[in-house]
Amino acid sequence: MKRVIPWLLGVLSLALLTACGQTVSDPKVDNWQKYQKEQSITIGFDNTFVPMGFEQKDGSYAGFDIDLANQVFESYGIHVNWQPIDWDMKETELNNGTIDAIWNGYSATDERRESVAFTKPYMKNEQVLVTKKASGIQSVDGMKEKRLGAQTGSSGYMDFEANPKILKNKVKNQKATQYQSFNEALIDLQNDRIDGLLIDRVYANYYLQTEGILKDYNVFPVGFDTESFAVGVRKADKTLKKKIDEAFVKLYQKGQFQKISKKWFGTDVATDDIK
Numbered sequence: 001m002k003r004v005i006p007w008l009l010g011v012l013s014l015a016l017l018t019a020c021g022q023t024v025s026d027p028k029v030d031n032w033q034k035y036q037k038e039q040s041i042t043i044g045f046d047n048t049f050v051p052m053g054f055e056q057k058d059g060s061y062a063g064f065d066i067d068l069a070n071q072v073f074e075s076y077g078i079h080v081n082w083q084p085i086d087w088d089m090k091e092t093e094l095n096n097g098t099i100d101a102i103w104n105g106y107s108a109t110d111e112r113r114e115s116v117a118f119t120k121p122y123m124k125n126e127q128v129l130v131t132k133k134a135s136g137i138q139s140v141d142g143m144k145e146k147r148l149g150a151q152t153g154s155s156g157y158m159d160f161e162a163n164p165k166i167l168k169n170k171v172k173n174q175k176a177t178q179y180q181s182f183n184e185a186l187i188d189l190q191n192d193r194i195d196g197l198l199i200d201r202v203y204a205n206y207y208l209q210t211e212g213i214l215k216d217y218n219v220f221p222v223g224f225d226t227e228s229f230a231v232g233v234r235k236a237d238k239t240l241k242k243k244i245d246e247a248f249v250k251l252y253q254k255g256q257f258q259k260i261s262k263k264w265f266g267t268d269v270a271t272d273d274i275k
Helices: 004-019 032-038 064-074 087-095 155-162 182-190 201-210 238-254 256-265
Strands: 040-045 053-055 079-084 123-125 127-132 148-151 176-179 196-200 217-221 227-229
Touching: 032 040, 032 238, 040 064, 040 087, 053 064, 064 079, 064 238, 064 256, 123 201, 127 155, 127 182, 127 201, 148 155, 148 182, 155 176, 155 196, 176 182, 182 196, 182 201, 196 201, 201 217, 201 256, 238 256
Parallel strands: 040 079, 148 176, 148 196
Antiparallel strands: 123 227, 127 196, 127 217
16 A cells, blocks of 8 residues: 555656646656746745744745745746645655756755755755753753654654654654644644753744744754755756856845845855855
């Protein structure tokens, strides 16, 4: 049954895209001419990932990555179709052609490089643990026999599994409760159903600050390697990768990248790769 589910989801996504008038891309070829001809490209994202890309109350999409991607493709006369996806299925959606890029605080990891080509990294990130101050948990060692939460398919969960000595061997049952979105996980943390949450620093800081509850929580590094956010594309889409890389540099030179960055983070978050 598990083998059928990814196939079925792919078929459903394909049907939805066709119904919306979007052409599914051939995953085996370079599709740049198609994007130019149709003047559109489909980007998959997790629409709960504040502040990178998320759905607002009025149904519109906002976020740092939303603004950045729209600017990148506007420079080529291409419109972005934003496609919310199951984050655990992102690589499947990309490689079956229902989306053309993964752009949503997407960490460039060695494991993902096996099936995805990455652009230049444009932003640094790290995995942190979020705990309630009232819990008294202020370090990784404090998570011994405690309940941990993480998002399914996230780079944090991948690090958790790949580096068991750092955190996995300490937490209760050597497992993390998996959530489809960070929002769901934070609700469980707030209601004491888990004791700690493994999460991207960029999300943790923005969410807790925006909600006005940062003072009630501890946010501290886990000890995993620092990550870089990049755009994931199909390996056959060599021109797309090149065009995004070129646009990053041009946007930074013009000051547009910095403008978007300061809007969402109050500072310049660009990596040296695009400066």
